[in-house]
Amino acid sequence: MKTFNVPIIYRSPLITAIKNRRKQQDRMKKDFTPTVLDFGPLKILLARHFGFCYGVENAIEIAFRTVDENPGKRIFLLSEMIHNPHVNNDLLAKGVQFIMDTAGKQLVPWEELTPEDIVIIPAFGTTLEIESKLTSLGIAPLQYNTTCPFVERVWNKAEQIGQQSYTVIVHGKPGHEETRATFSHSRSNTPTVVVKDMEEARELATFITGERPVDGFYSLFKGQYSEGFDVTRDLQRVGVVNQTTMLATETQAIADYIKNVIMDRYALSAENVSERFADTRDTLCYATNDNQSAVTGLLQEEADLAIVVGGYNSSNTSHLVELCEVKLPTYFISSDEKLVAANEVYHWDFHHKQELHSLSFLPAKEPVTILLTSGASCPDALVEAVIRKLLSFYDLEYKMEELAATFA
Template identity: 80%
Template sequence: MKTFNVPVIYRSPLISAIKNQRKQQDRMKKDFTPTELNFGPIRILLARHFGFCYGVENAIEIAFKTVDENPGKRIFLLSEMIHNPHVNSDLLDRGVQFIMDTAGKQLVPWESLQADDIVIIPAFGTTLETEKQLASLGIEPLKYNTTCPFVERVWNKAEQIGQKNYTVIVHGKPKHEETRATFSHSQAGTPTVVVKDIKEAALLAGFISGKRNPEEFYTLFEGQYSAGFDVTKDLQRVGVVNQTTMLATETQAIADHIKQVMISTFQLTDANVGERFADTRDTLCYATNDNQTAVTGMLQETADLAIVVGGYNSSNTSHLVELCEEKLPTYFISSPEHILSADAIQHWDFHHKQTIHSDQFLPKKDQVTILLTSGASCPDALVEGVIRRLLSFFQLEHKADELATASQS
């Protein structure tokens, strides 16, 4: 796989050594057991896969290269390039401006942009409407495009099944930048509706089966369906794609449920279900799959707690937190500094969108075992920082240097 020129501040000699060692031992990526880092009083089980993915490294390389090669020019990002506060802050410090926030609220008026300004498309992609807006200002919309190739793969799949007269069902968070972009691209070619979870998929299934009043659809799915959507006609043939960072098990459950409803409603069999239900297979990206599977493997081990590192508005990171929460006390932090001491930690409750202060998060015992992972937009340097922060409470920071040296040899 291609390697990228990512700023050294995001790299970690320790984590790189560990990852390279695991890669040598497991080139086919079949072993999802965690890496054990036993420091005596503290034992860390590091997920097999975590951190920057292909799409994120691609976006970072393009963005920083664009800044370096265009001194004196005004450079804008449509919105956060990725959902990591450290990377976005570094870009802001280098003079880049965000045109919109993550919810799509305008921060820089369109009319203030000039034809010679540089506008970078973030890794989530953007809508066709925004591309048109940029073009109308004389700005080539895709000249500085960091859209993840796996996001574009979803767009291509939606286009392919749309050309075969299937309606596209997008499993995603309706307000997320990626889902907004996927919805825009899909609806340009075929009727499209967004479902955010299995509950909404079950609601939609009621309209497919005819068990719900069609008029209810337009209220229940307000803002989540394409213009002119006809619930009585546009759910006869469907296919499911997704926001690439969603929980894999939920996407599969949604697709399976919709498929069974189609079979039951239209008296189909597994042999001819394709007449009504498109074979989209899984449209999650490889990194989302690997990171979630690695967490599942990690959770097979006995541990006291889990720490997940990443941006608080990161969809893929929040799903890793969800998986951990099913088994263990889980602390979602964006940087090592949120571990205040061996007794106190400030962490994010993404369910209620609030910061929580917890005391005595490290159990008082001879050896504490911690599961550790991070999201696909989180720099490895932050993960190393968490390890060093935890070791510092036991005066064992030097052990991280020893481990990095040993892993590189």
């Protein structure tokens, strides 16, 4: 796979050495057991897969290269490059401006842009409407495009099945930049509706089966369906694609559920279900799958707690937290700075969108075993910093160099 020129400040020699060792031992990526970092009174179980994915590294390389190659020019990002505050703040420090926030609220009026300005499309992609707006301003919308190739693959699949007269069901968060972009691209080809979770998929199914009157659809899914959507006509042939950072198992469960509803509704078998349900399994992102499978592997081990590192508005990171929470006390932190002391931590409650301050953190026992992972937009340097901070609570910082030597 292609390698990228990512700024060294995001790299970690230790994490790189660990990842390279695991890759050499397991080139087919079938082993999801964690890497054990045993420091005596502290044991850290590091996930098999975590950190920057292909799409994130691609976006970072393009963004920083664009800044370096265009001194003196005004450079804008449509919104956050990725959902990691450290990377976004580094770009802001280099003079890059955000045109919108992550919710789509305008920060820089379109009228202030000129044809001489550079506009970078973030890793999530953007809508066709925004591409058209940039074109009208004399700015080539795709000249500095960092859209993740796996996001584009979802768009291509939506277009492909749309051309075969399937309606597209997008499993995603309606307000997320990626889902807004996917919805825009899909609806330009075929009727499209967004469902955020299994509960909404079940609601949608009642309109597929005719259990509920069609008028209810338009209020229940307000803002989540394409213009001119005809419930009676457009839910007879469907396919499911996803926001690539969603919980992969949930996307598959939704697709399987809708498929079974279609089979029952039209008395179809596995052999002829494709008449009304499109196979879209290849739209699931490899990194999302790998990172979530690695957490599943982590959770097979006995541990006292889990730490997940990443941006608080990162969808893929929140799903790793969601998996860990089922089994263990889980602390979602954005950096090592949130680990204040052995008994004090600031961490994010993504369910209620608030940062919590907890005064019970590390249990008073030895050894303490911690599961550790990070989201796909989290630099490895932050994971190393978290390990160092945890070691400092046990006066074991010197063990870091010993550990690095074992993987060199």
